[in-house]
Amino acid sequence: MAVEMLSYIERKSPVHALSGATKLIAFLIWSSAAMLSYDTRVLLALFVISIVIFKISQVKIREVGFVLAFILAFLLLNNVAIYIFSPQEGVKIYGTSHILFEIVGRYNVTLEQLFYQFNVTLKYFVVIPAALLFIVTTHPSEFAASLNKIGVNYKIAYSVSLAFRYIPDIQREFRTIAQSQQARGIDLSRNEKVWNRVKNVSTIVFPLILSSLERIDVVSNAMELRGFGKNKKRSWYSEKTFKRQDYITIIIAVLLLALSLIITFQDGSRFYNPFI
Amino acid sequence: MWKNTLSIKTIVAIGIGAAVFVILSRFVAIPTGIPNTNIQTSYAFLALMAVVFGPIAGGMIGLIGHTLTDVIAWGSVWWSWVFVSLFVGFFIGLVANRINIESGIFGKNKIITFNIVQAIVQIAGWFIIAPILDILIYAEPANKVFTQGAVAGIFNFITVGVIGTLLLTGYAKTRGKSDSLVKE
Numbered sequence: 001m002a003v004e005m006l007s008y009i010e011r012k013s014p015v016h017a018l019s020g021a022t023k024l025i026a027f028l029i030w031s032s033a034a035m036l037s038y039d040t041r042v043l044l045a046l047f048v049i050s051i052v053i054f055k056i057s058q059v060k061i062r063e064v065g066f067v068l069a070f071i072l073a074f075l076l077l078n079n080v081a082i083y084i085f086s087p088q089e090g091v092k093i094y095g096t097s098h099i100l101f102e103i104v105g106r107y108n109v110t111l112e113q114l115f116y117q118f119n120v121t122l123k124y125f126v127v128i129p130a131a132l133l134f135i136v137t138t139h140p141s142e143f144a145a146s147l148n149k150i151g152v153n154y155k156i157a158y159s160v161s162l163a164f165r166y167i168p169d170i171q172r173e174f175r176t177i178a179q180s181q182q183a184r185g186i187d188l189s190r191n192e193k194v195w196n197r198v199k200n201v202s203t204i205v206f207p208l209i210l211s212s213l214e215r216i217d218v219v220s221n222a223m224e225l226r227g228f229g230k231n232k233k234r235s236w237y238s239e240k241t242f243k244r245q246d247y248i249t250i251i252i253a254v255l256l257l258a259l260s261l262i263i264t265f266q267d268g269s270r271f272y273n274p275f276i
Numbered sequence: 277m278w279k280n281t282l283s284i285k286t287i288v289a290i291g292i293g294a295a296v297f298v299i300l301s302r303f304v305a306i307p308t309g310i311p312n313t314n315i316q317t318s319y320a321f322l323a324l325m326a327v328v329f330g331p332i333a334g335g336m337i338g339l340i341g342h343t344l345t346d347v348i349a350w351g352s353v354w355w356s357w358v359f360v361s362l363f364v365g366f367f368i369g370l371v372a373n374r375i376n377i378e379s380g381i382f383g384k385n386k387i388i389t390f391n392i393v394q395a396i397v398q399i400a401g402w403f404i405i406a407p408i409l410d411i412l413i414y415a416e417p418a419n420k421v422f423t424q425g426a427v428a429g430i431f432n433f434i435t436v437g438v439i440g441t442l443l444l445t446g447y448a449k450t451r452g453k454s455d456s457l458v459k460e
Binding site: 006070089127135163197198206 | 324
């Protein structure tokens with residue numbers, strides 16, 4: 001049951017050296033640009049830039065390969081689903097219909113549909129390198145500090161850092177419970193019927209949840225004893241101060257967002273239309 | 277509003293709750309046979325936490341838990357669906373006071389209240405909000421996202437209805453009953 005998870009990768013690179021808050025702001029700006037725009041030119045440019053930054057970060061593709069495999073599988077399924085449900089979506093958006101060949105009924109292959117699905121996929125490809133980079137180059141405890149820095153209430157920021165802190169613990173506990181239930185002969189594999197599996201899984205879920213509730217009691221008592229939340233502000237051990245490169249990065253990110261919005265919306269539509 | 281509602285217990289509940297949510301979504305999803313649709317026990321847990329710790333904890337566990345799950349598993353976040361988790365957690369949490377699970381009593385009336393509320397919230401969330409956000413953000417075909425939303429909605433509704441109700445009943449049994457003392 002070894003499932004790999006994405007986590008921080010230690011490296012010496014300009015991307016790692018940036019403060020967590022900078023990376024968070026840049027990432028948020030980046031994903032809003034990718035979400036708002038449907039302009040192929042903008043998306044392609046953003047994609048190329050993100051690949052360049054990925055190279056600079058010195059993170060190897062191999063190290064995030066398992067996640068990439070998941071995403072590619074998802075994108076493939078998603079594209080198939082889009083085509084099955086709406087083979088004429090591209091024609092509807094771009095207003096013309098260049099038929100390549102017919103399959104059956106309303107299912108034909110048009111240039112517009114191919115272009116539209118290419119754009120949908122590209123949109124994901126713009127965000128994925130940025131998101132991956134953000135995750136593998138920002139230390140979890142610095143992440144909480146940076147959330148607080150961009151204006152999130154420090155108590156909420158602290159609960160995010162608690163979540164990061166307890167994911168491995170709870171995963172370990174989950175394994176222990178699962179193994180001890182399996183030792184008692186409870187089958188969790190796919191050999192069981194769905195309804196039986198639900199019942200068997202609940203023999204893990206119940207103890208896991210009850211022990212977590214107990215953990216909440218213990219941790220909150222400990223924090224209460226240490227006077228958590230008494231002051232309006234809080235300092236963070238792993239906070240990085242803003243340096244020149246941080247300001248430069250943020251300015252560049254804002255300029256990129258503005259530029260991509262101007263290019264996208266100058267003709268009054270989210271979509272870049274090469275068919276007219 | 278933040279000052280009064282964000283007790284230390286709520287903060288810890290959000291943190292550890294989000295961690296449990298992540299683990300449940302990653303490891304305890306039972307495939308139904310339909311591709312890409314799982315029985316997500318994490319939503320039953322979300323409902324439990326919302327009822328026990330209130331709307332803010334429920335909403336934040338949904339938000340943080342779902343975001344982290346997406347991030348750890350996929351490397352990117354589907355904000356449209358994350359928003360629905362926040363929405364579901366928050367609005368189920370609004371009945372926390374009515375149900376008052378700490379009293380240790382979770383009888384027929386409360387079970388019905390809980391299920392009516394979760395049904396309304398989840399139908400609004402998965403059938404309407406998630407698809408609309410998908411269309412706005414990703415411009416995906418309407419009939420595709422509405423079908424996806426409906427399938428996810430039905431499964432989550434059943435999961436919360438069955439496992440969530442069982443969890444709440446189990447949790448209520450661990451609390452001391454407020455009406456267990458009898459005058460002699």
